[in-house]
Amino acid sequence: MDIFFLGTGAGMPAKLRNVTSIALKLLEERGAIWLFDAGEATQHQILHTSIKPRRLEKIFITHLHGDHIYGLPGLLSSRSFQGGDSEVTVYGPKGIKEFLQVSLSVSQTYLKYPLTIIEIDEGVIFEDKQFTVEARLLDHGIPSYGYRVVEKDRPGTLLADKLMAAGVKPGPIFRKIKNGETVTLEDGRVIEPQDFLGPAQKGRVVTILGDTRFCENAILLAQDADLLIHEATFSRDEEKLAFDYFHSTTHQAAEVAKQAKCKQLCLTHISSRYDRNDWRELVKQAKEVFVHTDIAEDFMEVTLPYK
Ligand SMILES: [Zn+2]
Numbered sequence: 458m459d460i461f462f463l464g465t466g467a468g469m470p471a472k473l474r475n476v477t478s479i480a481l482k483l484l485e486e487r488g489a490i491w492l493f494d495a496g497e498a499t500q501h502q503i504l505h506t507s508i509k510p511r512r513l514e515k516i517f518i519t520h521l522h523g524d525h526i527y528g529l530p531g532l533l534s535s536r537s538f539q540g541g542d543s544e545v546t547v548y549g550p551k552g553i554k555e556f557l558q559v560s561l562s563v564s565q566t567y568l569k570y571p572l573t574i575i576e577i578d579e580g581v582i583f584e585d586k587q588f589t590v591e592a593r594l595l596d597h598g599i600p601s602y603g604y605r606v607v608e609k610d611r612p613g614t615l616l617a618d619k620l621m622a623a624g625v626k627p628g629p630i631f632r633k634i635k636n637g638e639t640v641t642l643e644d645g646r647v648i649e650p651q652d653f654l655g656p657a658q659k660g661r662v663v664t665i666l667g668d669t670r671f672c673e674n675a676i677l678l679a680q681d682a683d684l685l686i687h688e689a690t691f692s693r694d695e696e697k698l699a700f701d702y703f704h705s706t707t708h709q710a711a712e713v714a715k716q717a718k719c720k721q722l723c724l725t726h727i728s729s730r731y732d733r734n735d736w737r738e739l740v741k742q743a744k745e746v747f748v749h750t751d752i753a754e755d756f757m758e759v760t761l762p763y764k
């Protein structure tokens with residue numbers, strides 16, 4: 458599981474930071490890439506990476522401000538020409554469907570793959586045997602969602618020696634136990650999988666938030682997360698400006714990470730008023746509140762190993 462920052466700037470493209478897009482690379486886990494937001498020129502950014510658009514499986518849009526969605530129609534369109542034939546599902550606030558349908562129909566864009574668009578409400582918006590994704594509304598003037606991606610625990614390794622010592626012969630039965638199934642042997646004995654499996658591998662939790670002021674739902678979404686990605690449009694000293702524009706400061710992002718007991722915080726959506734020399738200071742400010750803080754840059758990758 459890797460998080461790749463395709464764009465980390467606020468509001469409009471700048472030389473040092475493109476507008477928001479974050480790729481959650483789940484190549485090992487499911488051979489797929491999930492994208493969070495697609496600001497303008499996201500597909501140009503992707504050209505400089507090893508990310509294959511045909512691998513895109515899901516796209517989660519936090520909110521409908523242009524710096525988070527203007528890159529979406531172009532990206533979806535190009536994917537048709539790049540060998541993408543598998544289904545893509547786009548999740549986002551009410552209005553995302555109209556935006557995409559109008560953009561694609563007016564430009565007479567015909568996708569060669571199925572596109573599903575789901576306008577979400579708060580709650581669990583996706584679940585399968587591997588992952589759960591939960592959404593909650595933040596505080597940004599227009600509906601802006603935060604997403605909590607929870608990987609389910611994986612069953613531990615099979616204790617084959619212990620099974621054989623109990624007189625169970627290797628075969629399909631081993632796979633059933635490995636998959637967590639209770640098995641009844643021919644002699645009537647019942648084998649409970651938990652007695653023959655090592656400790657389960659804890660799933661990882663990543664929280665990716667849309668633009669927001671400091672708010673309670675951000676803390677709920679980030680509870681005990683291995684990584685929280687939080688906007689920090691402004692520095693510590695611009696609290697009034699942040700409030701007026703429905704954004705957060707470095708301190709406020711760090712306060713969320715601290716109260717939610719996250720393991721790591723990564724700041725993003727950085728205003729272009731701050732240049733390269735200021736970035737270190739922004740991280741320093743956040744570290745005053747939450748020490749495990751980093752600042753995202755375009756093309757930066759964060760790996761989340763198994764715990
Ligand atoms: Zn924004």
Ligand SMILES: [Zn+2]
Pocket residue numbers: 520522597668
């Ligand atoms: Zn916004």
